Amino acid sequence: xxxxxxxRIAMRALARNKxxxxxxxxxxxxxxxxxxxxxxxxxxxxxxxQKQIQAMGSNLLFVGAxxxxxxxxxxxWGSTKSLIYxxxxxxxxECPAAHAAAPGSSSSGQVVFGNDNWATRLxxxxxxxxxxxxxxxxxxxxxxxxxxxxxxxxxxxxxxVRKNLFGATDPVGQTIRINNLPFRVTGVLVPxxxxxxxxxxxxxxxxxxxxxxxxKVTGQPWLRWIMVSAVSRRGSYAAxxxxxxxxxxxxxxxxxxxxxxxxxxxxxxxxxxxxxxRVMTLLLASIASVSLIVGGIGIMNIMLVSVxxxxxxxxxxxxIGATEGNVQQQFLIEAVVLSLMGGITGIVFGLGASYLITQxxxxxxxxxPLVIVIAVVFSMAxxxxxxxxxxxxxxxxxxxxxxxxx
Amino acid sequence: MATTSQPDASLPRTKDRDxxxxxxEIHKYYELGETRVHALRGATVKIAHGEFVTVMxxxxxxxxxxxxxxxxxxxxSSGRYLLEGVEVSSLSKKELxxxxxxxxxxxxxxxxxxxxxxxxxxxxxxxLYAHISKAEGEKRSREAxxxxxxxxxxxxxPSQLSGGQQQRVAIARALVNRPSILLADEPxxxxxxxxxxxxxxIFQKLNDEGLTIVLVTHEPDIAQFAKRSIHFRDGKIxxxxxxxxxxxxxxxxxxxxxxxx
Numbered sequence: 092x093x094x095x096x097x098x099r100i101a102m103r104a105l106a107r108n109k110x111x112x113x114x115x116x117x118x119x120x121x122x123x124x125x126x127x128x129x130x131x132x133x134x135x136x137x138x139x140x141q142k143q144i145q146a147m148g149s150n151l152l153f154v155g156a157x158x159x160x161x162x163x164x165x166x167x168w169g170s171t172k173s174l175i176y177x178x179x180x181x182x183x184x185e186c187p188a189a190h191a192a193a194p195g196s197s198s199s200g201q202v203v204f205g206n207d208n209w210a211t212r213l214x215x216x217x218x219x220x221x222x223x224x225x226x227x228x229x230x231x232x233x234x235x236x237x238x239x240x241x242x243x244x245x246x247x248x249x250x251x252v253r254k255n256l257f258g259a260t261d262p263v264g265q266t267i268r269i270n271n272l273p274f275r276v277t278g279v280l281v282p283x284x285x286x287x288x289x290x291x292x293x294x295x296x297x298x299x300x301x302x303x304x305x306x307k308v309t310g311q312p313w314l315r316w317i318m319v320s321a322v323s324r325r326g327s328y329a330a331x332x333x334x335x336x337x338x339x340x341x342x343x344x345x346x347x348x349x350x351x352x353x354x355x356x357x358x359x360x361x362x363x364x365x366x367x368x369r370v371m372t373l374l375l376a377s378i379a380s381v382s383l384i385v386g387g388i389g390i391m392n393i394m395l396v397s398v399x400x401x402x403x404x405x406x407x408x409x410x411i412g413a414t415e416g417n418v419q420q421q422f423l424i425e426a427v428v429l430s431l432m433g434g435i436t437g438i439v440f441g442l443g444a445s446y447l448i449t450q451x452x453x454x455x456x457x458x459x460p461l462v463i464v465i466a467v468v469f470s471m472a473x474x475x476x477x478x479x480x481x482x483x484x485x486x487x488x489x490x491x492x493x494x495x496x497x
Numbered sequence: 498m499a500t501t502s503q504p505d506a507s508l509p510r511t512k513d514r515d516x517x518x519x520x521x522e523i524h525k526y527y528e529l530g531e532t533r534v535h536a537l538r539g540a541t542v543k544i545a546h547g548e549f550v551t552v553m554x555x556x557x558x559x560x561x562x563x564x565x566x567x568x569x570x571x572x573x574s575s576g577r578y579l580l581e582g583v584e585v586s587s588l589s590k591k592e593l594x595x596x597x598x599x600x601x602x603x604x605x606x607x608x609x610x611x612x613x614x615x616x617x618x619x620x621x622x623x624x625l626y627a628h629i630s631k632a633e634g635e636k637r638s639r640e641a642x643x644x645x646x647x648x649x650x651x652x653x654x655p656s657q658l659s660g661g662q663q664q665r666v667a668i669a670r671a672l673v674n675r676p677s678i679l680l681a682d683e684p685x686x687x688x689x690x691x692x693x694x695x696x697x698x699i700f701q702k703l704n705d706e707g708l709t710i711v712l713v714t715h716e717p718d719i720a721q722f723a724k725r726s727i728h729f730r731d732g733k734i735x736x737x738x739x740x741x742x743x744x745x746x747x748x749x750x751x752x753x754x755x756x757x758x
Contacts, residue, residue: 103614403607407605409570410570411598411622411626411670412595414590414594414595414626415591491571494605494609
């Protein structure tokens with residue numbers, strides 16, 4: 092008996108109870124649909140994170156002033172005064188894998204414009220920072236190296252700050268007050284959105300010349316961080332090593348002692364984010380696959396009912412020459428056809444749900460062809476797994492008893 | 498399906514090529530909980546090619562058990578059963594299925610047609626389990642339906658056919674794989690007397706063409722159309738007679754009043 096004929100028989104048997112077949116399939120439809128949509132959301136989020144990290148620059152290194160322990164007490168990030176401007180110059184001079192660097196210091200500030208005010212992060216840096224982070228301006232321009240040398244009161248603001256202070260007003264050229272000092276706004280940065288890796292709003296920021304921040308706001312001549320770009324993504328690992336050994340040397344950290352700085356490699360962070368995304372995707376998919384199992388149990392249930400209902404048919408088939416194998420095959424294929432049809436419909440529903448998620452919630456959804464192939468294979472496997480027992484039961488019937496069944 | 502149509506050379510064969518069924522000292526026991534039911538107590542029968550035999554007996558006489566064994570649906574507890582010289586009791590389940598498919602045609606009291614399946618497809622069913630092509634199976638099915646006088650009803654569903662027509666579809670199904678023997682279990686039990694005689698007419702004609710038929714019935718009116726009657730009682734064959742003055746069903750029909758419907 093060829094497979095096509097058995098499939099035709101199965102289709103006819105299922106068509107005999109259309110409503111029942113559709114309801115049974117619904118379990119698989121929902122299961123597969125949920126798996127597809129959840130995997131889509133998970134993979135979409137993963138891809139977004141990757142894109143954001145890529146946008147930050149995967150060849151980026153972040154050198155931060157470390158924690159110090161004084162009398163056994165851990166102070167916070169940047170509590171050391173050891174990271175200085177000369178460290179940055181040394182990195183540029185002595186680390187061949189480092190391509191460019193921008194120094195930075197951080198503070199926070201209360202910003203006022205007109206009647207509005209806003210508390211935000213205040214970072215001092217130099218103009219090359221914008222290039223290293225590949226962060227262009229929406230309006231206006233960055234402050235200049237000249238502004239840095241003059242410790243000018245100029246500021247570049249992020250989108251969040253603009254929104255909260257200016258509303259519809261064009262901010263470029265306006266004067267804002269930061270911690271009661273007047274600053275002229277030179278430009279507005281292109282919004283970067285919430286960082287997927289760190290979870291903070293990257294646009295809630297004001298950037299001013301490093302010297303201005305050090306002299307007029309914090310009064311601290313040391314650096315909080317140095318942003319370094321490596322020559323390439325691969326080079327970032329070399330740069331990390333070179334910077335670490337250079338700074339250990341410069342800061343006279345003895346062998347075995349903890350350094351008073353840290354070097355973070357964004358390529359590493361990309362890996363971490365990748366891993367986090369994978370875990371999330373897996374979690375979503377496994378929750379969704381519970382419904383697939385429930386759907387499978389539904390198939391088993393209906394197949395058991397079907398086997399009982401068709402006892403006489405089974406008896407007849409055996410009497411006219413069907414082997415146990417023939418009968419088992421027939422019911423198994425019926426279960427697989429049921430689950431496969433559900434699976435294919437479920438894929439359509441999953442794609443539809445993903446589209447709705449993108450449209451209504453604005454979440455990025457990504458569905459790879461592999462996921463669809465897996466969904467098809469998986470729904471078939473559900474059919475085989477949950478159809479096996481009912482099919483076995485049918486095959487092991489005694490034809491004499493089955494023919495006598497009322 | 499393994500090919501079992503060719504009997505193994507090592508199996509015992511009857512010398513008489515004309516013998517289709519040779520049952521010797523068949524015993525059958527069933528274990529029903531604590532008690533042991535002795536359904537057959539040494540039944541011996543020999544049925545030659547071209548015979549038309551009725552098996553009669555009260556319920557519990559062992560005739561159904563005997564028919565199940567003849568039909569290779571069941572195996573004897575002891576004794577020998579040779580179907581066309583092949584010792585059946587030594588065959589596997591799979592081989593028995595193949596024997597049922599090729600050598601035996603079943604006709605049941607309740608027709609056992611698949612609903613929502615056309616007459617043609619019902620008749621094709623046994624060909625699906627035989628190794629013959631779809632086209633050949635369909636050709637044979639059409640021929641079989643024509644043989645029972647339903648050549649113009651092939652696309653009808655069982656629900657659109659009368660009881661007699663349904664039973665004729667079932668007979669066509671039994672014939673489609675050209676079996677050596679037709680086993681009918683109370684084939685007229687659900688039919689009125691005129692239709693019953695019509696069915697017997699078909700059986701007589703098939704028998705005239707050389708088909709061996711074994712038929713279970715408890716109606717003497719039906720049994721009289723056969724050539725031979727075997728009577729079962731208490732698991733044993735009590736009588737085995739040649740029927741004298743066998744009526745022709747085609748003649749009997751002429752004398753029956755037409756039913757108004």
